[in-house]
Amino acid sequence: MATKKTPPRPAPAPPKCGPCNGTGEVARTVRVGRNRRTVGQQAGICLACFGTGEATD
Ligand SMILES: [Zn+2]
DSSP, X not given: OOOOOXXXXXXXXXXXXXTTTTSSEEEEEEEETTTTEEEEEEEEEOXXXXXXXXXXX
């Protein structure tokens, strides 16, 4: 009886983090002044995955 070789399973892709879409960074709106005038956006670390881009559970 021959033994069946089971093909190695491909590693499952890590789930993408939602807020940053797997990039690990999220755009943050920069506001200044009392009127909270928007002056632009800058990239900030995603607090949901701490920059890894992978969803944690
Ligand atoms: Zn994230």
